[in-house]
Amino acid sequence: MSESVSVLISEEELERKIDQIAGQINRDYAGRQLHLLCILKGSMFFTCELSKHLTMPVTIDCMAVASYGNDTARSGDIALTLDLSEPIAGKHVLVIEDIVDTGYTLSFLRKMLQKRNPASLKICTLLDKPERREVPVDVDYVGFQIPNEFVVGFGLDYAQKYRNLPYIGMLEIEEGE
Ligand code: 5GP
Numbered sequence: 001m002s003e004s005v006s007v008l009i010s011e012e013e014l015e016r017k018i019d020q021i022a023g024q025i026n027r028d029y030a031g032r033q034l035h036l037l038c039i040l041k042g043s044m045f046f047t048c049e050l051s052k053h054l055t056m057p058v059t060i061d062c063m064a065v066a067s068y069g070n071d072t073a074r075s076g077d078i079a080l081t082l083d084l085s086e087p088i089a090g091k092h093v094l095v096i097e098d099i100v101d102t103g104y105t106l107s108f109l110r111k112m113l114q115k116r117n118p119a120s121l122k123i124c125t126l127l128d129k130p131e132r133r134e135v136p137v138d139v140d141y142v143g144f145q146i147p148n149e150f151v152v153g154f155g156l157d158y159a160q161k162y163r164n165l166p167y168i169g170m171l172e173i174e175e176g177e
Contacts, residue, residue, distance in 0.1 A: 001173060002176075004171075005170065005171055006009070006169055007169050008146065009146075011167050014126075014143075014154060021141050024141060025124070025141065026053075026094070027053045031056070031099030032092050033091075034054065035088060035093050036061070036094050036096055037063060037113075038062045039096065041163065043098040044155050046098060047096045053141075059086055061084045061088075065105055067104065078104055078105055082170050088116050090119050092118070092119050093118040093119075093120065097128075100125045100127070100133075100137060101119065101133075102132055102135065104133060104134065107136075110138075120133075121133065122141070123138070124139070124140060125139050125141070126144070128143075128166065129148055146168075150170070151171065152168075153166070153169045156161055158171050
């Protein structure tokens, strides 16, 4: 079996888009303190790059979720595997996600976080695969809509590999030698 990766979104395109999203967030949250929630591990790179462009006071916390559905019939069984280190009550919270696919993860997170009484709760994703959506989810900031391809890089993995690529690439796996 051989794996190959072709560039879908270049490093320069990512930089431009992140700068643009940060501009919108800076306008929307001007004069307020913003609490970023990085969803591990995929959104590590995006959270770091985005936060460097934000001009308001920013705090960052992390959480992780695991999905126990399978690829062909997503049951939507999502569980929290790492919780936040601090309460979010009264804070302006922005969830930073790497990619929205079926929508189950973000819909689970939104419901769970809303119960903790943040002052506001918005969602930002770098990538969106609208064709794959199974449950509706409101996303406030979207970087790129992409086709139904499996992507890696800039934090996204395949079997924990490729997260360190500076671009978003499409992964192809060929059977055989
Ligand atoms: P959803 O719950 O929206 O179906 O899935 C969201 C999660 O699935 C993402 O946070 C990510 O971990 C994973 N995912 C979905 N599509 C891709 C993809 O193309 N590449 C990688 N590496 N992960 C993906």
